[in-house]
Amino acid sequence: MGDPITAISLWLDGLLAGWGLAPALIIVIKALLGVGALATAVLLVDIFLVWVERKVVARFQDRLGPNRLGPFGLIQPFADVIKLLIKEDITPVGADRIVYNLAPIMALATVLLLWAVIPLAPTVVGTDVNVGVLYIVGVGALGTLGIIMAGWASNNKYALIGAFRTVAQMVSYEVPMVIALLVPVLLARSMGINSIVNAQDSYWFILVAPIAFLLTLITSIAELGRAPFDLVEAESEIVAGFHIEYTGMKFGLFYAGELLHALTLSGIVASLFLGGWRGPGAESFPLLGIVYFFAKAFFLYWVIMWVKYSLPRIRIDQMLNLNWKFLTPLSLVVLVVTALLDKALVGVQPWVYVLVLLAANLVIAWVTLQILRSRARKERQRVAEPRPIARPPAAPVSSQGA
């Protein structure tokens, strides 16, 4: 079966050249078709994600989930979309109309843009730019802009507070994420996502950088604003945060953007640490690579959902402490240790290299846990001491009697 994508590309080349078009125009037409196909496929997956989300959350909560429309309720998300499309669109008074309408478009479009650099298979990649990781960091941060725009333009206090929190959270978790993403870049000596996947031919990077993998996963969840980091849309405090004033399809776009963002970040983590499209036979049959890629991405997506429905929401001070006092120092330590060991282990057997780096990561993890344990012990002692605020108030001097 070979490689259908390259075959189609070559066939298109021949067909368009046969029509007498200029080579530059052929490139543009092919890019247009590629963008259209990629975006359509990703949006179809997005609709499917609505079903996955509803079905899996139902299972986590011991319910059945949608099961009426079609087999296993598979047609349910299409019904959801139709419902959202025919709902009335309410714009609150005093909203900044242009920004208000642009925000949901921004939220979904930036997530779509991320798919341009994710390799689905050896040849099925939108474009293999050599600064892929920086592109992901940059475009990923643009999604935050959509949320800020939504919060600011809604003319609503809760939405604005949600936007503040979003800024604090996204901006903070960007730091350990960028440092943790440096580790696979350093191991692969390249910023291109496809080059990083290619560099994992003998072992996946999760073996040599498990802590960086965990850091990337945790910061990804924070970037998504999902539980336990969903204080940007805490129902009990600020109703729904930035999307409080959005109805109908505009809300739907935020929802779709969030689900797709989760899958996108899962895909990126899978590419950087779990070998992306790599698997038995993926080189010779590129379509098999797509299967492997989505299997890994959906596994990570499921892990993110598992975390979401298992953990309670954290407070904003806990969120910032976790980031600045734990994740950031840890990511710096991991980066320094990885860099030094990588330079020290030049020319050794691959298995020695993997074992030493794995051992170093385990040592770092053990030391971190010990430090955390002693800190927690101190914290418990501090709490156990009687606090002045807990003392009963002094009895008032009675004016009666005596």
Next chain:
Amino acid sequence: MLNDWLFIGIFLVLAPVFPALALVIPRIIAPRKPNPLKSQTYECGIETVGDTSVQFRVQYYLFTLVFLIFDVEIVFLYPWAVAYEQLDLFAVVAGILFIFLLVDGLIFAWRKGALEWE
């Protein structure tokens, strides 16, 4: 190389079109019956008091400032990581020293109390 960025350029133009289309369809088929009460700002049923552009806490600003310093410095490490194969010991130590400057900045901010949320 240029073709890669052509793809991203076309994607940049087309990506907003898909969500924008999804917003155009409701304009045609969805009902539009706004009334003054319906388009009020939602605040759990209570009327909004005062200006909705509330002031933000100064801590948000501090954290953004710390982020700015960190992010700009870390981006400089990416070329260092990409060229790691060709680096000699001096360049590696220089990079590590640069990371220690980051750690120093973190410790400074920590001791200054810039990372405390009051």
